[in-house]
Amino acid sequence: MNRHSMTEVLILPIPGFSNYLCGSDGTIWSSHGKALSKLQPRTKKCGGYLAVNLCEGGKKVEYYVHKLVMMTFVGPCPENQQVCHYPNFDKTCNELSNLRYDTPKENARDAWRDRPPRTEKACSKCKEVKPNSQYYRSISRTTSDGLKGICTPCQRSYSQRATP
Helix, strand or coil: CCCCCCCCCCCEECCCCCEEEEECCEEEEEECCCEEEECCEEECCCCCCCEEEECCCEEEEEEEHHHHHHHHHHCCCCCCCCCEEECCCCCCCCCHHHEEEEEEHHHHHHHHCCCCCEEECCCCCCCCEHHHHHEEECCCCCCCCCCEEEEHHHHHHHHHHCCC
């Protein structure tokens, strides 16, 4: 049983890997030896996705867990599509119910819609990262977050030097 959703977890062999199994809850299992052992995925620094190393024919290869789950339960990724996390945008939630194949455009749309709000940004003048409350709202220029690129203290010092 999956402790989060209290539903049964289906475990199937991973296609192309004779000694590995994949759970519908995103777990990866090794059947090397006599007992099953659950692999501990690690977070990739680039992107934050979970990955595991699988060995086949004496060769160790790194795979993303979300891709293994979809390959095992849905089949190979269709051409011009990729695995998307939805409705939960958490890249570590690799449950089958949270994954789908879709176009890169739809995946980017999901990422944009589901991104956490930015609460800080770097000042383009002093380069310090400061809370959004330390920036003026932009009226003259359109910016992606609606805030000026220069923090309030830098803006004030610039304005004082500009007026004679």
